[in-house]
Amino acid sequence: MAVYTDVLCPFCGCICDDIVVEVGEDGKITKVKGACAIGRSKIMGHDRMESPAIREDGELRDCSYDEAIKRAAEILADARRPLLYGWSSTVCETDRAGVELAVEIGAIIDNTASVCHGPSILAIQDVGLPSCTLGQIRNRADIVIYWGSNPVFAHPNHMKRYSYLSKGRFTPGGKKDRKMVVVDVRETKSAKLADLFVKVRPGGDFLVFSALRAILRGHEDVVPDEVAGVEKKDLLSLAEMIKNANFIITFFGMGVTHSGARHNNIANAIEFTRAAHLHTKATIMPMRGHYNVNGFNQVCTWLLGYPFSIDLSQGYPWYNPGETGAVDVLVHGECDAALIISSDPASHFPADAVRHLARIPVIQIDPYPNPTTEFADVVIPSAICGVEAEGSVYRMDSVPLRVRKIVDSKFMADEEIIRRILEEVRAIKEKEGE
Amino acid sequence: MAELLIKNGVVFDPINGVKGEKMDICIRDGKIVESLHDEHGARVIDASGCVVMPGGVDAHAHIAGGKVNAGRLLRPEDGRRGLEPKRGVCKPCTGYSVPNTWATGYRYAKMGYTFVMEPAMPPLTARHTHEELVDTPIIDKAALPLIDNNWMTLQYVRDENYEMLSAYVAWMIRATRGYGIKIVNPGGTEAWGFAKNCGLDDPVPHWDVTPADIIRALAHANERYEMPHSIHVHGNMLGHPGNYETTLRTFDVVKGISASMQRQTMHTTHIQFFCYGGTSWKDFESKADEIAKYVNENEHITIDLGSIILGDTTTMTADGPMEYTLYRLTGRKWTNHDVELETGAGIVPFLYSSRNPVHSVQWTIGLELALLIKNPWKVVLSTDHPNAGPFIGYPILISMLMSKKRRDEVMKEVHPAVFDRSSLASIDRELDFHEIAIITRASAAKILGLHNHGKGHLGVGADADVAIYGISHEESDAGAVQRAFLNAKYTIKCGEIVVKDGEIVATPEGRTFYVEPECEESLMNEVMKDIERLFKEYYTVSLSNYPVQDVYTPHPYVIKAPMSG
Numbered sequence: 001m002a003v004y005t006d007v008l009c010p011f012c013g014c015i016c017d018d019i020v021v022e023v024g025e026d027g028k029i030t031k032v033k034g035a036c037a038i039g040r041s042k043i044m045g046h047d048r049m050e051s052p053a054i055r056e057d058g059e060l061r062d063c064s065y066d067e068a069i070k071r072a073a074e075i076l077a078d079a080r081r082p083l084l085y086g087w088s089s090t091v092c093e094t095d096r097a098g099v100e101l102a103v104e105i106g107a108i109i110d111n112t113a114s115v116c117h118g119p120s121i122l123a124i125q126d127v128g129l130p131s132c133t134l135g136q137i138r139n140r141a142d143i144v145i146y147w148g149s150n151p152v153f154a155h156p157n158h159m160k161r162y163s164y165l166s167k168g169r170f171t172p173g174g175k176k177d178r179k180m181v182v183v184d185v186r187e188t189k190s191a192k193l194a195d196l197f198v199k200v201r202p203g204g205d206f207l208v209f210s211a212l213r214a215i216l217r218g219h220e221d222v223v224p225d226e227v228a229g230v231e232k233k234d235l236l237s238l239a240e241m242i243k244n245a246n247f248i249i250t251f252f253g254m255g256v257t258h259s260g261a262r263h264n265n266i267a268n269a270i271e272f273t274r275a276a277h278l279h280t281k282a283t284i285m286p287m288r289g290h291y292n293v294n295g296f297n298q299v300c301t302w303l304l305g306y307p308f309s310i311d312l313s314q315g316y317p318w319y320n321p322g323e324t325g326a327v328d329v330l331v332h333g334e335c336d337a338a339l340i341i342s343s344d345p346a347s348h349f350p351a352d353a354v355r356h357l358a359r360i361p362v363i364q365i366d367p368y369p370n371p372t373t374e375f376a377d378v379v380i381p382s383a384i385c386g387v388e389a390e391g392s393v394y395r396m397d398s399v400p401l402r403v404r405k406i407v408d409s410k411f412m413a414d415e416e417i418i419r420r421i422l423e424e425v426r427a428i429k430e431k432e433g434e
Numbered sequence: 435m436a437e438l439l440i441k442n443g444v445v446f447d448p449i450n451g452v453k454g455e456k457m458d459i460c461i462r463d464g465k466i467v468e469s470l471h472d473e474h475g476a477r478v479i480d481a482s483g484c485v486v487m488p489g490g491v492d493a494h495a496h497i498a499g500g501k502v503n504a505g506r507l508l509r510p511e512d513g514r515r516g517l518e519p520k521r522g523v524c525k526p527c528t529g530y531s532v533p534n535t536w537a538t539g540y541r542y543a544k545m546g547y548t549f550v551m552e553p554a555m556p557p558l559t560a561r562h563t564h565e566e567l568v569d570t571p572i573i574d575k576a577a578l579p580l581i582d583n584n585w586m587t588l589q590y591v592r593d594e595n596y597e598m599l600s601a602y603v604a605w606m607i608r609a610t611r612g613y614g615i616k617i618v619n620p621g622g623t624e625a626w627g628f629a630k631n632c633g634l635d636d637p638v639p640h641w642d643v644t645p646a647d648i649i650r651a652l653a654h655a656n657e658r659y660e661m662p663h664s665i666h667v668h669g670n671m672l673g674h675p676g677n678y679e680t681t682l683r684t685f686d687v688v689k690g691i692s693a694s695m696q697r698q699t700m701h702t703t704h705i706q707f708f709c710y711g712g713t714s715w716k717d718f719e720s721k722a723d724e725i726a727k728y729v730n731e732n733e734h735i736t737i738d739l740g741s742i743i744l745g746d747t748t749t750m751t752a753d754g755p756m757e758y759t760l761y762r763l764t765g766r767k768w769t770n771h772d773v774e775l776e777t778g779a780g781i782v783p784f785l786y787s788s789r790n791p792v793h794s795v796q797w798t799i800g801l802e803l804a805l806l807i808k809n810p811w812k813v814v815l816s817t818d819h820p821n822a823g824p825f826i827g828y829p830i831l832i833s834m835l836m837s838k839k840r841r842d843e844v845m846k847e848v849h850p851a852v853f854d855r856s857s858l859a860s861i862d863r864e865l866d867f868h869e870i871a872i873i874t875r876a877s878a879a880k881i882l883g884l885h886n887h888g889k890g891h892l893g894v895g896a897d898a899d900v901a902i903y904g905i906s907h908e909e910s911d912a913g914a915v916q917r918a919f920l921n922a923k924y925t926i927k928c929g930e931i932v933v934k935d936g937e938i939v940a941t942p943e944g945r946t947f948y949v950e951p952e953c954e955e956s957l958m959n960e961v962m963k964d965i966e967r968l969f970k971e972y973y974t975v976s977l978s979n980y981p982v983q984d985v986y987t988p989h990p991y992v993i994k995a996p997m998s999g
Contacts, residue, residue: 128767135774281629305513305528315519400561
């Protein structure tokens with residue numbers, strides 16, 4: 001038996017890096033310690049796609065990696081407006097290869113951020129992001145706000161490792177030295193742990209941010225007695241708590257990015273942070289979901305200048321979310337082939353987008369089958385990054401880490417699959433050029 | 435390997451004392467050689483009528499890492515200012531002040547530059563910096579880790595435990611694959627963790643040390659090893675009116691410390707931002723003359739300019755409180771990213787307007803410094819890219835420094851405050867090609883200690899990094915100078931032609947240079963105990979996942995730095 005310590009978890013944007021993994025004589029993982037339930041299940045592994053396959057007469061037929069990769073390359077080389085989508089649950093090395101592929105074939109490349117924290121990125125491009133790494137919160141934060149985010153379910157170790165329950169230099173007492181505030185539309189499990197729960201009417205976050213901004217900037221007179229279901233006196237006491245704090249952090253989630261005003265919500269949340277910064281140290285951070293959703297945004301930004309939703313059909317990167325996002329080009333019926341890697345648009349995209357996706361040739365690369373597999377024309381199983389393949393990943397606070405390979409696998413790594421498709425595409429184009 | 439002969443060019447190679455002589459340069463296997471084996475088989479470049487220099491060396495440009503990428507992400511509008519489609523061997527380019535990594539490599543190569551120092555690498559995110567450096571084509575590069583606001587540094591300085599400090603510094607430089615010690619607003623960036631700042635002689639909140647203590651201790655730690663470079667310092671109070679007095683006192687902090695190598699003991703960076711007189715923006719004035727006087731009279735200091743390029747740019751620095759001040763001043767978008775136990779970062783877009791009196795005076799200061807400091811070996815051309823302007827503005831600065839006429843023309847265009855609050859109008863000096871070759875490659879290489887590693891000169895055995903500019907060495911027209919330095923006729927990188935007639939023709943991967951200070955094992959074991967405790971109690975990553983792995987430096991050039999004797 002082999003024991004691996006300080007293993008990194010490839011599940012959520014927390015990327016816990018103190019996991020202990022035991023591997024038996026047969027090379028199979030037998031035990032995972034220190035991970036949350038979801039992370040443990042991810043590392044232990046479950047139902048895999050067993051073989052590369054190509055759809056013929058409506059049925060998937062098993063084939064070799066070579067055959068599947070060749071067919072994938074033919075589909076992409078033949079496409080006029082291909083979409084390359086997913087990229088968040090794989091490593092940066094894959095993402096770099098994906099960008100090269102997109103440049104080669106003039107594709108639209110986009111990651112899951114466009115249906116997740118995409119609005120947060122648009123807001124950052126409007127007003128910026130006063131933020132920090134998670135260790136600043138561990139060591140300094142005396143007020144922790146979770147807004148529209150439910151870490152108990154979505155990021156189970158977040159509070160323990162990085163925020164409310166952790167202990168640091170200026171917060172040696174852990175939760176005794178901090179106050180936790182949860183703002184949400186319902187009393188979540190996280191809200192039950194909070195020192196203060198603020199219940200907002202659905203869609204009312206924008207108004208509450210505005211009210212807090214007004215109070216923190218000395219204009220409490222313009223705030224009405226009740227704002228989106230929250231009483232003014234409660235807002236005043238929250239503002240007072242903030243003014244008297246040494247360091248506040250607001251973690252926000254899908255509850256804010258995907259309700260009502262969308263990116264305007266986040267811009268307002270950041271403006272609220274700027275207003276709080278007039279009184280104390282104030283920071284804000286998106287609770288990124290997939291462990292490397294941030295990594296794709298980083299890679300794409302340093303290689304192509306923009307974080308997601310990039311159209312390369314003109315030879316240069318064109319960025320215009322709303323026009324160049326994966327959902328946009330699907331709903332508009334624009335794209336004529338798609339490569340989907342480590343994600344499941346069939347479950348998460350609007351019906352119109354999924355309908356179009358089902359009509360066009362789809363290549364899927366993933367360790368696991370999912371509803372997108374139901375209509376994929378080429379499926380290529382891959383190794384699980386962080387368990388069977390190594391590479392760079394970026395935590396939710398943009399700290400870069402390297403996930404490890406713990407066990408051998410019969411499956412090809414994502415990066416190699418993409419690089420081999422790229423080689424095949426180049427070979428096809430060269431032949432056509434002759 | 436094929437040989438290359440550069441014939442008939444007028445060569446400026448200051449390190450070897452070559453001052454504009456017509457001579458041939460022989461190249462084999464990526465190096466400069468005495469003579470060719472087979473002159474008839476060699477590829478020949480006819481450089482008649484051209485100026486030939488070693489490849490340019492940039493001692494200070496923010497080109498890679500978390501802060502730079504946050505700047506790109508923050509500013510899609512800047513991305514659109516530099517769009518170029520993929521073409522030939524080139525990948526697509528974006529950005530003006532925050533170009534993508536591909537554009538960064540191509541644009542430097544087109545200017546004849548072959549080495550760039552990324553000067554601010556947060557240790558915790560060093561992997562990110564290296565990932566971007568790997569994706570920056572053609573040029574060689576290195577990065578300076580920030581080691582001045584680290585809790586371990588502060589603790590050892592407070593305890594006056596300088597032995598342990600030197601071991602910690604060695605560990606840090608090795609763990610991050612860094613090149614030396616970078617200091618940015620020492621103490622002030624730590625204080626910014628709670629939204630405070632501090633001056634050179636103020637105690638750092640919670641730490642009972644002063645920024646001056648930190649600088650002095652780190653200078654001593656640096657000189658315990660035969661480090662190629664000195665401490666690289668961005669001091670306290672950057673950008674504040676009246677800060678020149680702090681700057682002069684900062685210079686004095688390391689006076690008397692002896693260097694372990696033949697070089698300065700402190701490189702003070704983007705000094706333009708530290709030369710301000712007055713008590714507010716209303717009576718703001720240039721004190722470049724005071725700073726130049728000190729540098730002229732003292733041998734332990736070198737500087738780079740941080741000269742302004744008028745127009746829009748993106749400011750970014752580990753000096754978090756400074757960026758906050760800039761955000762409050764402009765009301766523009768503001769990103770801040772403090773890094774646990776170590777450092778911080780701030781980013782704010784900024785317009786240097788020729789109609790603004792302060793900006794106009796700032797614009798004169800970089801030029802004043804280059805012209806008032808008598809010895810060009812103490813000066814490196816820089817814009818603190820992108821803080822005072824993007825690096826592609828270097829040819830503009832070169833043309834200004836070479837032409838009094840050009841300066842006078844521009845001074846008529848900017849705010850008239852420049853005539854009262856700066857001495858630029860009264861300076862007649864014009865730099866020649868030899869002096870330009872010093873401040874754009876030779877002095878930078880010497881100050882960084884790279885001349886011992888094949889950079890910044892064309893002596894036998896040096897890397898065959900050569901820039902050939904299509905301009906006569908007698909040319910004095912500023913426009914012609916600017917055009918020539920923006921698009922080299924040829925750039926040769928390690929013997930390979932990468933630029934021909936101003937176009938990229940090859941995109942080899944560059945190398946990453948890093949230094950390995952060699953600390954005694956017993957001392958290192960001792961310091962590891964403290965480091966282990968630090969990680970357990972305060973960091974959010976495990977110690978074993980912290981050091982940068984081999985895979986992030988696929989083309990390494992390692993410089994060993996033994997203990998100095």
